[in-house]
Amino acid sequence: MDLLRRRAEAVPRGVATAAPIFADRADNAELHDVEGRRFVDFAGGIAVLNVGHRHPRVIAAVADQMARFTHTAFQVVAYEPYVALAERLNGLAPFSGPAKTIFLTTGAEAVENAVKVARAATGRSAVIAFTGGFHGRTAMTSALTGKVYPYKAAFGPMPPEIYHVPFPAPALGVTVEDSLRALAFLFAADVPANRVAAIIIEPVQGEGGFHVAPFALLRELRALCDRHGILLIADEVQSGFARTGRMFGIEHSGVEPDLVTVAKSLAGGFPLSGLIGRAEIMDRVEPGGLGGTYGGSPIACAAALAVLDVIEEEGLIARADAIGERLSARIADYAASNAMAPIANLRGLGAMVGFDILDAAREAPDGLRARQVCARALNEGLILLNCGVQGETIRILVPLTASDAIIDEGLDMLAAALAE
Template identity: 60%
Template sequence: MSKNADLHARRLAATPRGVGVLGDFFAERAENSLLWDAEGRRFIDFAAGIAVLNTGHRHPKVTAAVKAQLDAFSHTCYQVVPYEGYVRLAEKLNEIVPIDGPKKTAFFTTGAEAVENAVKVARAATGRSGIIAFSGAFHGRTLMGMALTGKVNPYKINFGPMPADVFHAPFPVHGVSVADSLKYVQHLFKADVDPKRVAAIIIEPVQGEGGFYVVPAELMAGLRKICDEHGILLIADEIQTGFARTGKTFAMEHHAVKADLVTMAKSLAGGFPLSALTGRAELMDAAAPGGLGGTYAGSPLAVAAALAVLEVIEEEQLNARAERLGAALKERLNSLKSAVPQIADVRGLGFMVAVEFNKPGSHEPDADFAKKVQTEAMKRGLILLTCGVYSNVIRFLAPLTIEDAVFAEALDILDAALKA
């Protein structure tokens, strides 16, 4: 039995099926955009831990920062004995997160925790309970995260009932217009919840799991207007879009309006578990002392990594690089439309790009084709992820630091997989 096969058998015996796993091989080591499995096979990583590695596997600057912190101390629990790194990172995010006025930041461990705490802060600050989210959204696997998430399979199956006072409006895609979405929010106020009971509207500037659909400027501006009219807070979930992925440090920078609260995680700390919630100072101070936090929230090691990540983004001009890489990827995909009639759409901001597949000559989603492309690419050494409510979309999340030669190699593999 091969080493991968042996590990696969052990995994099936030791871990639950609910933790779904894409590959049947196991990581041994990784460097920037490359990963090697337990048997030495090389892969180009276009998944990047689901958008966690914008600065690549083991960036030297990130690794050095974590090693230095480990030599000092690894954990105190910030709520027991605080440390400067936490404060310094909060100060840095307060400078760069696109929110008007004075800001404050709290740290957590996972993206779902950031979302949960955004809801807590919104409710504490407004004295209201209702939250509006969108179809196709993904906000986490905790109970509140699941409730906010607008996709049933696999995230909600057998896990109900969901927390109350969560409402969904249709996202403007698949025949739904921006006007339809905004009209439906107003319909919720008539049919389901008094706007005076709504604490916040939460939205991803680019839907992640939902299919990499970019929020139209008119929708974001319309939501900001509704929020201002009714005293509702606007929460931007930047967990997947943040830290240069879309060609801006934050995707909300593509919009003329700003959010009141912003959630962050994934690429914030270059592979170390860290999330953040930044918001207007008066909102963030609404929770009583002890109401926010967590034993591992703001891990010193992850904080050190995050400070290094922010330096790498600036020093290596990763926003501009995301634009260049994304443009090249979209150009290649669009050039394949005549040879691959299943390609229905190529979209995205910066290097947050996706290709959607429908059955040729129709609007019927083709999840089988997306899966076949993913499988064929994997055989050829390229790791890809699918997404979308109908699972008919492939998303591309390669490190922004990917070497030009490796990127070119990946495009050739993708080309061959699509044609195969």
Template identity: 60%
Template sequence: MTDAILHTRNRSADTPSFSNASIDARRIAATPRGVGIGFSIYAQHARNAELWDVEGRRYIDFGSGIAVLNVGHRHPRVLQAVEAQLENFMHTAYQVVPYESAVALAERLNRLAPGAHAKKTAFFTTGAEAVENAVKIARCATGRPGIVALGGGFHGRTFMGMALTGKVLPYKAGFGPFPGSVFHVPAPIPLHGVSVADSLRAIEHLFKADIDPRQVAAFILEPVQGEGGFHVAPPDFMRALRALCDQHGILLIADEIQTGFARTGKLFAMEHYDVLPDLMTVAKSLAGGMPLSGVIGRAELMDAPAPGGLGGTYAGNPLAIAAAHAVLDVIEEEQLCARAERLGLRLKQQLQSLREHVPQIADIRGHGAMVAVEFMQANGQPDPAFAKQVQQRAQAAGLLLLTCGTYGNVIRFLFPLTIEDGVLEEGLAILAQALRG
């Protein structure tokens, strides 16, 4: 099915006529309020970095389904790959009847992941599943229970994911108790008054007061915190953490679910550092909108669980596997790592040019096209109200932006890396107007 046919079908006269308001009323009546909605607009069709709602209004998408669409909405290569797989089979359950395409994707990721050591990859469905299984592998491989995470980190909405996540509202409120042997230390964020030395002292205190390091299976962290506000882990902190892990026989898990697949200007954000993780979790942009996640790790660690200890009914779904192969092809052929650097630089230039007009801008940060702007009040306190205003003004003008951060005072930019230059400039012009008010 060609892109043109899909576009025509989406606009056909047979499509029912809806309004955003009428569907939203149905949503409120039919679905629980616990599933939060960012925008009360309802998608009808999309292409690359543009999205149209059911009322025919066009939006420039700077959110990409929360970093899922690094290659854009409905990239032709991804569509073709899924269509070709549909002609063969949709599902067998990999654990029942496996297929070569999944083996080939594991081989490919093993080659691409940082480090020359032997690696293996296991596939799952969601990012939270990948995190859960990384913890299972770490505990099984080390025989230890403890897991240490960072404040402000986000690792999913399952019970282990919530336990690891360093933010109470809205993710953890009302859902406890959580799994035990999970500990948190402050992330090094100088803007918020926490230095690398402060974080390392907190780990030292943790080992003296709460858990023997010989009982810790792993540290888990995002190289760039996603939901936490796009705070980049400082290189000296990453080195110190790796040294601590080596000293005490602890594994280092890099959560690359939001940072992976060219978003930061590297295929994986850990490539910005001179240390290696033992395990990596991946998901989101891996399959261009299809549900697929994985754990990539040292071969001897990945082999620790017994047969049957890992897996899932839809884990490594063949349609998603096909899409992932196409995504990796697009990243390589369209040189999206280099493009992420160029796009991120252009965005940072635009934001820097607005600092003198927008005193609320306290920080502009990020690697590649994983960029955020943080807003503070004149008294140095976080300014979530201003972030919300900017988001609402942008939406009114046809631009979708996502907020994040422990205080909700950060706007994060996750536009597709395939965005056309003209569409990017149009979005940046709307952003500038939304910031100026």
């Protein structure tokens, strides 16, 4: 295809693309490429399209805002959509007490600002993250990310005072007790607790393999943070906005974080991220210490307000649970079949569902085989992604607005891709 050649000549190798196709148009959970082929979308732009491609409410809100103005820089001339969206998210914050929100552009920016705010509020510098976690590709967020390849290996020394402990997951052979023991060792050997500004964790790991953070771990982290004056950051960039059957994934645990990073499905496909935090923590930064030229774009804020309306009015939180049950039931059937690629460790919350592909002996995770499944799925007409430490996990992020018929069609295509 000429576009593939042009892409190879114009775009660096470091920018990878999972599916070697080029989009032409898309609606809800269906995408058509430039060659006229139709695909069912189980990737959702990597968890960006919880309300689907081009939801009419989102498109209408964006068109209305574009007719008014497209940019002023909130730091130069403020505008109501930014304030209104901050008010909405403050009311939805998964913690008690007053909240405040800043808007940015990318998930990595949200995480960077969470670290900045935590350091300003505590007067400390160290940050603890988890193996397998993914927090972005900037220098700071690459350091926080708990995976060397491809995020760290070629980029020299990472920013200092970032520490990792093992993330507990049955599939990884790591228990909550193992993680807490490693944390205690860290405090004893590398960094005292009174120098730690924050602990950051994904309630459900995204790139790391859709492993759900055990609620017992989250409760212990909350207690530890309270004991030592450390802030708890919930990275909800991938798990937020109804995907897990709650507005935010951490709500399943009953644990209240201090700061919450959001992005992806916040604005229905328009670039927008945010940091929601306890008001007294957020206000520890002096004026001018936070912001960005494009942060909180009026177009993206208008889209996000429409997204929140759609989630509420279309009952997408409950819909996520129904989709998750539908996906899990079918995939469990596939796992029991001897005619399909070996499947193990079906997991997730709500409609954030993942499972591992094993080798022929059904003993070890097999990243190559998982990538082959994704390639065969694309040939069937299904856009599908893998993830995990070795790329062994198939993850499903179908729009929550997808019909049962479209979901079933995609699952049939998945079955064909798994067939061996």
